[in-house]
Amino acid sequence: MAVTGPPSPQTPTPTPTITPQETAPIGNPIFARIRIANSSDVPHLHKLMYQHAASQRLTHIFSATESSLSATLFNSPPFQSFTVFLLEVSPTPFPDGPVGCHPPITRIVNLDLLIVDPESKEFGSGGEAVVVGFVLFFPNYGLFSGMPGFYIEGLYVRECYRKKGFGKMLLSAVAAQAMKMGYGKLDWCVLGWNANAFGFYKKMGAQVFEELKMCRLTSDALQAYESFS
Amino acid sequence: MAAAAPPPPPTPTPIPPTTLPETGPVGNPIFARIRIANPSDVRPLHKLMYQLAVFERLPHLFSATESSLSSNLFNTPPFQSFTVFLLEVSPTPFLDAPVGAHPPITHVVNLDLPIADPESQEFGSGGDAVVAGFVLFFPNYSTFLGKPGFYIEDLYVRDCYRRKGFGKMLLSAVAAQAVKMGYGRVEWCVLDWNVNAIKFYEEMGAQVLQEWRICRLTGDALQAYGN
Numbered sequence: 251m252a253v254t255g256p257p258s259p260q261t262p263t264p265t266p267t268i269t270p271q272e273t274a275p276i277g278n279p280i281f282a283r284i285r286i287a288n289s290s291d292v293p294h295l296h297k298l299m300y301q302h303a304a305s306q307r308l309t310h311i312f313s314a315t316e317s318s319l320s321a322t323l324f325n326s327p328p329f330q331s332f333t334v335f336l337l338e339v340s341p342t343p344f345p346d347g348p349v350g351c352h353p354p355i356t357r358i359v360n361l362d363l364l365i366v367d368p369e370s371k372e373f374g375s376g377g378e379a380v381v382v383g384f385v386l387f388f389p390n391y392g393l394f395s396g397m398p399g400f401y402i403e404g405l406y407v408r409e410c411y412r413k414k415g416f417g418k419m420l421l422s423a424v425a426a427q428a429m430k431m432g433y434g435k436l437d438w439c440v441l442g443w444n445a446n447a448f449g450f451y452k453k454m455g456a457q458v459f460e461e462l463k464m465c466r467l468t469s470d471a472l473q474a475y476e477s478f479s
Numbered sequence: 480m481a482a483a484a485p486p487p488p489p490t491p492t493p494i495p496p497t498t499l500p501e502t503g504p505v506g507n508p509i510f511a512r513i514r515i516a517n518p519s520d521v522r523p524l525h526k527l528m529y530q531l532a533v534f535e536r537l538p539h540l541f542s543a544t545e546s547s548l549s550s551n552l553f554n555t556p557p558f559q560s561f562t563v564f565l566l567e568v569s570p571t572p573f574l575d576a577p578v579g580a581h582p583p584i585t586h587v588v589n590l591d592l593p594i595a596d597p598e599s600q601e602f603g604s605g606g607d608a609v610v611a612g613f614v615l616f617f618p619n620y621s622t623f624l625g626k627p628g629f630y631i632e633d634l635y636v637r638d639c640y641r642r643k644g645f646g647k648m649l650l651s652a653v654a655a656q657a658v659k660m661g662y663g664r665v666e667w668c669v670l671d672w673n674v675n676a677i678k679f680y681e682e683m684g685a686q687v688l689q690e691w692r693i694c695r696l697t698g699d700a701l702q703a704y705g706n
Contacts, residue, residue, distance in 0.1 A: 299622045314625020322626050331559065332620045332627070386622055391551070391561045391615060391632050393528055396543025398551060398561075399697075401630075404622040422704050425696065429705035435697040436704075442690050455700025461672065464688040467654055467665040468628075471684030475654035478584075 277360035282416065283344045284423045285354035287334035287384065289324050292316050294373055294381040295334060302406040306441060328352055329431065332388045335423050337407070337416055340379035355423055359414060367410050383407035385420040390437060399435035400428050439464065506589035511645065512573045513652045514583035516563035516613065518553050521545050523602050523610040524563060531635040557581055558660065561617045564652050566636070566645055569608035584652055588643055596639050612636035614649040621663055628664035629657050650683060668693065 287295060296316045303312040323332055328351075338344075344356060367373075373381045383406050390401040402424060407416045421436075428436055440447045440458070452458060467475075516524055525545045532541035552561050557580075567573070570593070573585060596602075602609045612635050619630040631653055636645045650665075657665050669676050669687065677687055696704060 296625075299625070303623050308623060312623045314621075314623060318625035322620070326559070330555070331618065386620060388618070388620060389560065390619075390630065391617060392543075393615070393633050394532060394537065394540045394542060396528075396547035396551065401619065403620050425701055425704035426706070429702060434701075435695055436701060437693060437695050439691045440694055442692055448692075451694050454696070454704065456694045456696045459693045459695070461670050462668045462693045463671050464691050464693070465667050465669050465680050465685045466688055467683065467685045468663060471686075472654055472663075472665060473658060474684060475651050476658040478651040478655040 277362055278364050279341075280359050280361055280365070281340045281343050282357045282359055282382075282419060283338045283340075283354050283379075284335050284356075284420065285338070285347075286328050286352055287323075287336040289320055291334075291336055291375075291381070292319050292323075294375065295319060295323075295336070295384060297372065298381070298384050298406055298408070299404065301408065302404055305406070329427060330389065332386060332403075335385045335387075335420060336381060337383040337385075337420055338375050338379045339382050339411070339416075340377065342378055344379065355419075355426075357419060359416075361414065365410055365414075367408075369408065369410075373408070382411045383416055383420060385424055387424050389433075392435060395434055397432070397434055399433045399437060400424055402436060402438035405438075506591060507593045508570075509588050509590055509594070509643075510569045510572050511586045511588055511611075511648060512567045512569075512583050512608075513564050513585075513649065514567070514576075515557050515581055516552070516565040518549055520563075520565055520604075520610070521548050521552075523604065524548060524552075524565070524613060526601070527610070527613050527635055527637070528633070530637065531633060534635070558656065559618065561615060561632075564614045564616075564649060565610060566612040566614075566649055567604050567608045568611045568640065568645075569606065571607050573608065584648075584655075586648060588645075590643065594639050594643075596637075598637065598639075602637070611640040612645055612649060614653055616653050616665075618662075619664075619666065624663040626661070626663050628662045628666060629653055631665065631667035634667070646679075647683065 293316060296314065296319055299314055299319075300309070300312060303309045323334060325331065344354075347354065367380060370380050375381045385402060385405040387400045387402045389398045392399055402421075405417060405420055407420070425436055428434075440451060448458065522545060525543065525548055528543060528548075529538065529541055532538045552563060554560065573583075576583060596609060599609050602611070604610050613633070614631060615633040616629045616631045618627045620627050631650070634646060634649055636649070654665050669680060671677075681687065
């Protein structure tokens with residue numbers, strides 16, 4: 251996973267000085283909802299994935315299309331294969347949805363200042379809600395435990411929504427799902443030059459395996475194995 | 480992934496000096512078969528996994544049981560989740576199996592000398608065949624390619640069968656399956672001090688990605704995040 255600018259803990263709301271009784275709430279509440287993505291979210295998801303690649307300076311290898319996402323991401327029940335949690339925010343509460351197997355997670359975040367979102371139209375997802383980020387994860391396997399875990403492939407929050415705890419919220423949602431399913435671990439990757447991310451992950455108690463390197467067989471080198479059988 | 484010391488390419492059979500014509504075959508052929516593991520393979524598979532943990536000097540961390548393998552490894556059709564290719568070898572050809580959706584891959588390897596296998600009884604899998612190794616892999620996803628790939632979690636060949644091309648055979652089988660399914664990548668991990676393994680993987684066409692680090696959240700730290 252490459253997380254852009256890791257989520258820092260939310261800045262605490264400052265204590266107001268004593269004044270005549272205030273009637274307005276402190277700060278600006280924003281309502282957040284994390285839900286499982288479905289095929290109708292593909293256009294937003296595709297844009298987010300492109301932005302994610304751009305943040306890691308990897309757009310030159312970005313070739314995903316809306317069509318490839320639709321074809322590959324929604325073929326299995328949630329959590330049994332590739333799963334996407336989508337994060338939406340709104341200045342007004344989300345209406346209660348039908349309670350299914352996997353009800354969404356909702357939170358209220360109090361902001362000091364309103365967020366100015368230059369892409370609010372592009373990422374509008376109904377009413378006043380906008381899509382703000384995503385996390386894509388899937389089950390992996392552990393030799394030693396003989397049990398599955400989750401691997402987080404991508405976690406991304408749009409730039410104007412960073413440093414407000416949303417990345418942490420997405421990560422926590424995956425961690426909670428892992429715990430719920432009795433899975434023992436969450437794995438992901440980080441770019442070695444992303445010092446901010448490193449610091450954040452170490453602070454949260456993650457191990458970083460300095461000695462392990464990823465190997466990859468792709469493109470022509472992979473195609474060369476077509477005839478092996 | 481911890482691979483056992485990866486096999487270098489098999490040494491070519493030396494050309495015999497000019498003599499009277501020989502009537503026997505040169506070398507000792509061994510027949511190899513790679514097939515999808517099934518629940519009845521759990522016992523040898525569990526033993527192989529333990530041997531791999533020992534090879535990695537981490538047997539004290541190994542807590543997988545035959546029961547946990549049975550529960551987790553055979554719940555979905557091949558390649559849609561965790562999949563194990565099992566490598567079996569035999570001095571005699573494998574009988575033709577019924578052709579199913581995923582026919583096994585068979586190869587013949589010519590060895591200079593027959594292999595002495597001290598565990599042949601323990602790993603016997605019918606007739607003269609023994610289980611010699613495995614590869615465990617599962618689908619992963621690339622948001623950049625917008626399509627799945629395979630991630631190889633473990634690849635292991637028993638000690639006496641190393642340096643004969645079997646590790647390469649197992650890896651190639653996964654790569655071939657990825658190509659067949661239109662997948663974009665096959666990935667795995669290597670320890671950066673394992674120069675033999677790195678050389679082997681590079682010779683197979685893999686890139687070693689220097690920039691990425693693997694992170695893990697587990698135990699109390701995971702619990703703290705999940706609450």
